Amino acid sequence: MVLLAARGLARLLALLLTATLAVAGVLVAVFSIQGDDSTLSLPNLVDLVALDDLHASVGGFLAALEADGPVAAVAGLAGAGAIVLGLLLLVGVLARKRERLVVMRSTADGTIAARPRALGQVAEALGEQSRDVLRATARTKARRRGTGGRLRLTVFHAQSADGTAATTAGRDRVRALAESFALRVRVRDRVPRRGARVR
Amino acid sequence: MTRDGDSGPAVSERAMLAVLAAQAIAVTDGVTATSGPAERWQTTSAAGTVAGVLAVADGRGRVELELHLAARWPPSMPLRQIAEQLRERVRRSAAIAGMSDRLGDVSVAFDDVLTEAVSG
Numbered sequence: 001m002v003l004l005a006a007r008g009l010a011r012l013l014a015l016l017l018t019a020t021l022a023v024a025g026v027l028v029a030v031f032s033i034q035g036d037d038s039t040l041s042l043p044n045l046v047d048l049v050a051l052d053d054l055h056a057s058v059g060g061f062l063a064a065l066e067a068d069g070p071v072a073a074v075a076g077l078a079g080a081g082a083i084v085l086g087l088l089l090l091v092g093v094l095a096r097k098r099e100r101l102v103v104m105r106s107t108a109d110g111t112i113a114a115r116p117r118a119l120g121q122v123a124e125a126l127g128e129q130s131r132d133v134l135r136a137t138a139r140t141k142a143r144r145r146g147t148g149g150r151l152r153l154t155v156f157h158a159q160s161a162d163g164t165a166a167t168t169a170g171r172d173r174v175r176a177l178a179e180s181f182a183l184r185v186r187v188r189d190r191v192p193r194r195g196a197r198v199r
Numbered sequence: 200m201t202r203d204g205d206s207g208p209a210v211s212e213r214a215m216l217a218v219l220a221a222q223a224i225a226v227t228d229g230v231t232a233t234s235g236p237a238e239r240w241q242t243t244s245a246a247g248t249v250a251g252v253l254a255v256a257d258g259r260g261r262v263e264l265e266l267h268l269a270a271r272w273p274p275s276m277p278l279r280q281i282a283e284q285l286r287e288r289v290r291r292s293a294a295i296a297g298m299s300d301r302l303g304d305v306s307v308a309f310d311d312v313l314t315e316a317v318s319g
Binding site for chain 1: 270278
């Protein structure tokens with residue numbers, strides 16, 4: 001659970017930081033077009049975002065931070081918090097997720113299982129056997145406990161083809177696979193985007 | 200887990216059970232052993248490396264085996280039946296070698312499929 005939270009936080013933060021960096025880069029680039037005190041000059045950007053005022057207010061805070069007192073104590077706690085957050089982010093980025101297997105049978109002698117990716121490959125190959133289906137994609141997920149899992153099959157068909165027929169055909173094709181691995185199947189149909197490639 | 204010097208059964212026993220399992224996989228139709236993209240699923244000992252079989256001392260004097268397989272699709276028989284047949288082969292081989300009391304759990308994982316031969 002902690003790992004999941006750490007991974008989510010790392011992804012969110014990475015997204016926010018890269019977006020912020022991109023926006024800042026664009027701003028600096030745009031405000032480098034002109035020089036001196038023109039509209040699109042860096043000095044004007046400094047004025048616009050009020051960096052002078054920011055410097056004045058942060059300067060006061062930094063001075064309080066250097067001296068002993070409540071501000072320094074709060075800053076110390078914030079620093080410790082930042083270290084914990086950093087460690088959490090490192091765990092989120094570096095920790096490897098252990099893939100759960102779809103268990104077919106589990107006894108005292110051992111288990112019989114399959115990797116979700118392998119089942120997805122089979123489901124895609126089976127789904128594409130129908131002549132109405134141009135392409136199929138599958139996502140398989142193992143149950144946390146016990147046997148079985150979920151299979152989500154997406155069948156792509158031509159605009160002129162019947163979506164319901166493609167869905168039914170896809171479901172029929174993967175039925176045997178789903179039954180042998182106790183997979184709960186969900187099939188949906190899609191028309192490929194214009195210009196999308198068909199494998 | 201499969202390094203030399205672990206507590207539990209001697210390396211030779213683990214290696215021997217791993218070899219027996221690899222032989223059982225080799226004679227089973229429709230499956231091949233796979234050691235995975237990072238070569239994680241293999242047993243390394245002084246006797247050599249056995250791909251696709253992870254032999255682990257369970258700490259109670261027995262050896263657990265994990266058989267990692269790539270299955271051809273469509274299979275000649277249900278995958279579950281293939282797995283059961285394979286486990287039975289491994290247990291029989293261990294019994295013939297006089298090591299059935301050393302053999303612990305035998306798990307089978309289908310890690311990959313070879314779907315090139317899929318036909319309507």
